[in-house]
Amino acid sequence: MKPTAIPLAALVLALVGSAQAAPSEAARREIAGLIGALDGSNCRFQRNGSWHDGAEARAHLQRKYDYLLKKNQVDTAEQFIERAASQSSMSGKPYRIACPGQPEQTAAVWFGARLKALRINAPATHPPR
Template sequence: MNRGFPFFAAIALAASAFVASAAPSAATQREISGLMQALETSGCRFQRNGSWHESAEARSHLQRKYDYLLKRNLADTAEQFIDRAASRSSISGKPYRVACPGAAEQDASTWFQQQLQRQRQSRT
């Protein structure tokens, strides 16, 4: 019987659990922070479950959702944040909407994707 195998199996399991619980990369954290900041400073209104909210309140709500996702390792990319937190209500499933001054109302997922592309283009 090989007594070394259980030890190495335990080490491998512990290492995979550590990797699974790793935080998003610093670049991803910057992108998500940038998305939150873009929302808060946009002057846009944010619709959630049929009610409109000012941008600072919307940011606070999305921060809570992001924190929830972080605890469960479900936001490894900015795209995952947009899809899992910033696009629709996790309770009703209804899409979030964004209305900005001088622009047509649109789905929040589209708005956040546009903001993410702007961020990425400004870095290049």
């Protein structure tokens, strides 16, 4: 093998590995809707034992989403929920959400329900199943 073949092969592998798909426009809208859902509510968001209001939750989730985008690790709203909105990446503790008049629940369940509602109320952008 020529001396330049190894660096070229490494470059090709690096490019192939980073050529993952970015979130579609529909996925970006859904994720933005999920991030904003807490901010417009009277719900509280718990992470690592501390409660936060909607604006603080939105800012935290946006930072996590931005990080995942840079790493090409989120393509769908489901991946956003799983990788950013369900648990602390530091402690592994599940996030929780408490809304007035409703039982406290895990953030994964809460965001899953919001995603379902977003899709039901969204214009027909998804093909029929």
